[in-house]
Amino acid sequence: MFIYSLKASTIKFFAVVCVALATLITLIAFIPIAADDTAPVSGSIDIDYTGIKTEEDRIEFLRQFGWEVKPEAVESVEVTIPENFDKIFTAYNELQKRQGLDLSKYKKKNVQRYTYEITNYDGYDGTVYANILVYRNKVIAGDVCSADVKGFMHGLEK
Numbered sequence: 001m002f003i004y005s006l007k008a009s010t011i012k013f014f015a016v017v018c019v020a021l022a023t024l025i026t027l028i029a030f031i032p033i034a035a036d037d038t039a040p041v042s043g044s045i046d047i048d049y050t051g052i053k054t055e056e057d058r059i060e061f062l063r064q065f066g067w068e069v070k071p072e073a074v075e076s077v078e079v080t081i082p083e084n085f086d087k088i089f090t091a092y093n094e095l096q097k098r099q100g101l102d103l104s105k106y107k108k109k110n111v112q113r114y115t116y117e118i119t120n121y122d123g124y125d126g127t128v129y130a131n132i133l134v135y136r137n138k139v140i141a142g143d144v145c146s147a148d149v150k151g152f153m154h155g156l157e158k
Contacts, residue, residue, distance in 0.1 A: 049101075049139045052132075058114055061139060062130050066158045069116035069130060079113050079133070081106045096141045099155045103133075103141055111135040118144065126151065 047064050051057060055073065062069055081103055082089060093103045112134045121128040127147040132139050145153040 051137060052134050052139055053137050058132060058134070059116070061132065062116060062118075062156075065156045066120075067116075067118050067130055067144070067156075068120040069118055073114045074117050074129065075113070075115040077113050078110055081109050081111060083108050092141075092143075095143060095153070095155060099142070099157070101139075101141055106135055106140055109135055111140065124152075130156070132156075 048061070052061055055071075058073070059069055059071070085093060085104070089103075096103055114132050114134065116130045116132075118128040118130050121144075124146060129145055129147060131143050131145065133141040142156045143153050144156060145151060
């Protein structure tokens with residue numbers, strides 16, 4: 001059996017500690033912070049998706065995106081997010097994912113859908129609606145669409 005003993009000098013010990021700290025600081029500075037899924041990323045503006053309890057809260061939520069809407073919802077209905085997404089719902093969820101939202105977390109949940117008529121949509125003469133889906137006072141999905149059958153649908157951002 002061989003036994004080796006080493007005596008580290010104080011300078012070598014502090015050099016190793018300094019190198020370890022420099023490495024740690026470099027890693028912290030260059031590794032991105034994981035996104036918080038409770039606050040979806042929406043472009044360069046901070047959007048608050050929570051605290052949606054009243055009609056005023058919903059209208060103010062849409063104003064965060066620059067939309068002006070009529071003061072009362074055109075429609076308010078309870079819908080159930082399906083357990084299995086069909087082709088159309090999968091495409092709709094892809095639209096939501098591009099906004100930082102994801103409906104797959106809410107499968108089989110009953111949510112409230114509110115539809116508002118937008119009054120300041122530029123470049124289109126027809127009726128335009130904003131839809132938001134709310135679950136437990138949090139917006140979990142939303143879109144802007146035209147009332148025309150051959151119209152358009154896009155995310156909430158202008």
